[in-house]
Amino acid sequence: MAIVGAGFSGLYMLHRLRGRGLRVRVFERGADVGGTWYWNRYPGARCDIESVDYCYSFSPELLADWTWTERYAAQPEILRYLQHVTDRFALRPDIQFGTQVTSLHYDAAQNHWLVSTDAGETVSARYCVLAVGNLSRAKPPPFPGLESFRGQWYHTARWPAEGVDLQGQRVGIVGTGSTAIQALPQIARQADRVQVFQRTPNYSMPARNRPLPTSELREVVQGYPARRRAAEQSDAGVPIAPPRLAALDVSPAERRRMYEAGWQRGGINALSYAFTDFFTDERANLTAQDFAREKIRQLVRNPVVAEALCPAHHIGTKRTCVDTGYFETYNQDHVELVDVRSSPVTTVTPRGLATAAGEYELDVLVFAIGFDAITGALLEIDIRGRDGAPLAEQWAAGPRSYLGLCVAGFPNLFMITGPGSPSVLSNMVVSIEQHADWILDCLDHLHSRGLNRIEASAQAQDRWVCHVGELAGRTLYPRAASWYVGANIPGKPRVFMPYTGGCGTYRKECDQVVERGYEGFVLGGAGT
Numbered sequence: 087m088a089i090v091g092a093g094f095s096g097l098y099m100l101h102r103l104r105g106r107g108l109r110v111r112v113f114e115r116g117a118d119v120g121g122t123w124y125w126n127r128y129p130g131a132r133c134d135i136e137s138v139d140y141c142y143s144f145s146p147e148l149l150a151d152w153t154w155t156e157r158y159a160a161q162p163e164i165l166r167y168l169q170h171v172t173d174r175f176a177l178r179p180d181i182q183f184g185t186q187v188t189s190l191h192y193d194a195a196q197n198h199w200l201v202s203t204d205a206g207e208t209v210s211a212r213y214c215v216l217a218v219g220n221l222s223r224a225k226p227p228p229f230p231g232l233e234s235f236r237g238q239w240y241h242t243a244r245w246p247a248e249g250v251d252l253q254g255q256r257v258g259i260v261g262t263g264s265t266a267i268q269a270l271p272q273i274a275r276q277a278d279r280v281q282v283f284q285r286t287p288n289y290s291m292p293a294r295n296r297p298l299p300t301s302e303l304r305e306v307v308q309g310y311p312a313r314r315r316a317a318e319q320s321d322a323g324v325p326i327a328p329p330r331l332a333a334l335d336v337s338p339a340e341r342r343r344m345y346e347a348g349w350q351r352g353g354i355n356a357l358s359y360a361f362t363d364f365f366t367d368e369r370a371n372l373t374a375q376d377f378a379r380e381k382i383r384q385l386v387r388n389p390v391v392a393e394a395l396c397p398a399h400h401i402g403t404k405r406t407c408v409d410t411g412y413f414e415t416y417n418q419d420h421v422e423l424v425d426v427r428s429s430p431v432t433t434v435t436p437r438g439l440a441t442a443a444g445e446y447e448l449d450v451l452v453f454a455i456g457f458d459a460i461t462g463a464l465l466e467i468d469i470r471g472r473d474g475a476p477l478a479e480q481w482a483a484g485p486r487s488y489l490g491l492c493v494a495g496f497p498n499l500f501m502i503t504g505p506g507s508p509s510v511l512s513n514m515v516v517s518i519e520q521h522a523d524w525i526l527d528c529l530d531h532l533h534s535r536g537l538n539r540i541e542a543s544a545q546a547q548d549r550w551v552c553h554v555g556e557l558a559g560r561t562l563y564p565r566a567a568s569w570y571v572g573a574n575i576p577g578k579p580r581v582f583m584p585y586t587g588g589c590g591t592y593r594k595e596c597d598q599v600v601e602r603g604y605e606g607f608v609l610g611g612a613g614t
């Protein structure tokens with residue numbers, strides 16, 4: 087078995103497969119485990135799902151012996167957790183670090199995959215699991231002249247492990263997504279001057295982060311099985327009771343009270359979990375947008391800056407950000423918002439950034455410009471299935487999969503949180519465990535029947551793609567120019583990629599496929 091990637095997905099998959107006595111090799115580009123939490127070391131990086139939920143549930147002993155110190159753990163703590171898991175379950179010997187998988191070619195005669203790496207090695211594997219991450223292929227800075235810049239530049243998703251000393255520096259941050267929103271308050275603490283180059287403003291909810299007392303953690307661990315079951319059956323993979331009321335069915339005063347309560351609780355679902363029609367009814371969504379914009383106007387003293395920070399898209403249709411003091415940071419004299427919507431960045435010069443409006447002199451450039459999300463890391467590998475057909479060709483008009491787990495024409499190849507599954511719309515660790523468990527059960531099923539091949543049928547895949555599209559079409563999601571639809575990558579096909587039906591419903595759909603004898607899959611033995 088081959089697994090590509092050693093983040094939350096690859097590590098858990100390895101652990102489960104090992105439990106079956108299978109021989110497994112994991113290939114990881116990085117020098118250590120951690121995936122997202124290995125690469126994204128920028129100041130302020132932390133999770134936006136509560137730490138006690140953004141972790142594995144498979145081992146009660148692991149749960150009991152790990153101490154989360156904050157409501158939302160910071161990157162170093164999450165990385166330490168994943169390193170701890172790796173060592174506790176002795177996973178390291180099966181992981182080959184510093185190795186990028188460059189191609190995966192299926193050999194139909196042998197019914198195996200040929201896995202080639204950038205080290206020039208090729209190995210064969212009967213089954214392959216792509217645990218490459220939805221947000222792991224960093225978008226390269228697209229600005230001409232970057233090589234001429236005399237200062238230092240960094241992509242937040244490749245932040246140096248030793249950190250960057252920003253004391254006394256003039257720093258430019260390009261981007262105002264989740265990453266920049268976390269990083270700005272931290273960078274502004276150190277730098278002499280910060281200029282934030284904003285093309286599109288985003289909604290951000292207060293994190294209300296706080297230390298996690300051990301008594302609270304102990305209580306959570308005691309009731310963990312029920313808490314996790316609730317998360318698994320929920321829409322977003324978090325143990326929060328779903329809303330019951332529609333926004334327009336309550337009075338404006340009641341609506342306001344509920345939004346305010348959410349805002350005070352904080353977190354990514356602060357407003358979205360208030361009402362049932364948040365993601366489906368434009369008028370309901372507008373009430374939450376208005377509330378969020380009003381908060382920005384209260385938090386930012388300069389009314390011109392506040393207005394520039396007010397987003398216009400349907401709230402939630404681009405990933406809602408979570409912050410600690412983001413908007414308030416613009417009240418500091420040494421922090422400036424620069425509009426690059428009306429005057430886009432044209433070039434990087436030796437001294438800084440140039441826009442049509444002028445040149446900005448900088449010592450350090452920070453690119454918080456995001457990722458080629460969901461399909462980027464998959465298509466970076468030259469994947470060829472039965473008949474030698476490249477995956478890139480099959481996905482030329484957007485990704486097509488069955489359950490977000492498998493692709494027709496690519497036998498014995500599994501994706502963890504692939505396009506067409508809840509993936510980035512969920513607490514990803516919940517989704518990762520579900521996918522890895524499903525894959526393991528599937529392999530057990532094959533082995534118990536003396537079979538060794540499974541492939542999604544083209545018809546089942548067509549039906550699934552249609553179903554995912556229909557579900558998304560009932561929501562406001564596809565209307566935003568977001569990375570969910572590939573809008574942040576020039577030339578990428580515009581298709582809404584995740585499954586919007588919710589984690590609980592998705593899990594049932596996957597289970598039904600199994601109950602019906604792997605409906606929609608073609609199963610076979612070596613000779614068939």
Ligand code: FAD
Pocket residue numbers: 090091092093094095096113114115116120121122123124126131132133134135140185186187188217218219220221222265463466467502503512513514515518
């Ligand atoms: P990753 O963690 O991305 O790991 C994939 C690994 O595969 C990487 O280490 C990569 O180097 C390796 N790889 C990729 N391609 C190759 C190749 N060809 N050859 C060899 N190795 C390869 N999700 C949440 O649910 N809650 C959060 O709070 C949250 N916070 C986030 C914060 C940040 C800053 C970012 C960027 C993402 C966040 N996410 C969050 C999403 C996060 O990516 C997932 O939660 C989770 O970490 C994904 O784990 P993974 O193992 O699937 O992928």
Ligand code: N01
Pocket residue numbers: 132133134135221228260261262263264265266268283284285286405407408426431454455456457510569574
């Ligand atoms: O990336 P993004 P991110 N010129 O794509 C701008 C997860 N995450 O790294 O919107 C000027 O969201 C771009 O502008 P625009 C989370 O899922 C979670 O911030 O394209 N600007 C945008 O403002 C998140 O959604 C956390 O107009 C350019 C920004 O760069 C996902 O990762 C923390 C530009 C990119 O925003 C990605 O977040 C961090 C250009 N040429 C990440 N190109 C948590 O809080 C891009 N931009 C848990």
